[in-house]
Amino acid sequence: MFNNWQDCKHILCIRPDNMGDLLMTGPALRALKTSFGAKITVLTSSMAAGIARFMPEIDEVITCDLPWVKTESPVDVSIFEQTVALLKQKQFDAAVIFTVYSQNPLPTVILAYLAGIPRRLAYCRENPYLLLTEWVPDKEPYSIIKHQVRRDLDLVGSVGASTEDESLNLKIATDAKERVISKLQQKSINTDKPWLILHPGVSEVKRQYPKKNWVDTGHSLVNELGYQLLITGSTGEKQLTEDLQKAIGKGSYAMGGLFTLEEFIALIEMAVAVVSVNTGTVHIAAASGTPCVVLYAQTNPQHTPWKAPNCVLPFSVPQNLQSNNEVIRFVHEQLYKEFVPIPDSEQVLKAVKTLLQTNLAYR
Structure with a gap:
């Protein structure tokens, strides 16, 4: 060896x-x-x-x-x-x-x-x-x-490699934020006012947060906090972001398919906070130091935001969608025995408020 x-x-x-x-x-x-x-x-x-x-x-x-x-x-x-x-x-x-x-x-x-x-x-x-x-x-x-x-x-x-800097890190071009600002202005968004990101897309059905809950959450965040609400997603999620925007209404904006990945990173860096399910968006927020509320399907306890301001709101995965992997099933039986209902809009709003106040993140 x-x-x-x-x-x-x-x-x-x-x-x-x-x-x-x-x-x-x-x-x-x-x-x-x-x-x-x-x-x-x-x-x-x-x-x-x-x-x-x-x-x-x-x-x-x-x-x-x-x-x-x-x-x-x-x-x-x-x-x-x-x-x-x-x-x-x-x-x-x-x-x-x-x-x-x-x-x-x-x-x-x-x-x-x-x-x-x-x-x-x-x-x-x-x-x-x-x-x-x-x-x-x-x-x-x-x-x-x-x-x-x-x-x-x-x-x-185990082979002698270590680092004092254990944070997640992303490096983007210096003009990325300028490109984001330009695109937002083309969408009639006031770039002098702060924005909050909702990212509803998931890579697996078992992680989905119901559309109705996204709409209720969007209403609460706009009405209670007064932030502009940017609903983000990939090109394939464009219709989802537009549907949610129509249902949420004034103060919300559909951003599906608008940004390159680099611009999306910049958008998150400039956001007041992110509300998302447990996907790559959460880890981009952690790398950017942007406060994040995670609607966390109980699939893997290892993947919460790392060394960044966050609040995790867990919920149970329906039995018919649970993994057949025996290792994952073992973890589920040990950690996730009790049913945890999907967080409602009041819980999300409270989490966002607490997170922002705790981290002095108002901008």
């Missing part, structure tokens, strides 16, 4: 999941980069590749959708030979495979093994034998559950 990574100057970090997952890996990537003076190349999914451009710890990105991670479309089997060939060509000194506790790392590890990468680090429950050179037995979630950021930091810490 290798135990000296000081000579590792080109490290492959594999995180083939969603945008928020990759963003939470940022502090661990920083630890590798600064501890070993290494170039960091990330292999990630097409869903997460966009955010990688704004993570200063990342030097190069390889995009690859893998069939053992949720993807939008079927994966061509030729991708395996192509990816292994590319990884061989890059001549990495080491590979780190990052996972949530419910994932088996070994299918991903095999890519690094076949590419001949000499050092391979990951958490794993079963004995990986020769597939890993540095094996960290995975005790989660049976003995302990850590935040995902801490889990990743502890993984790289």
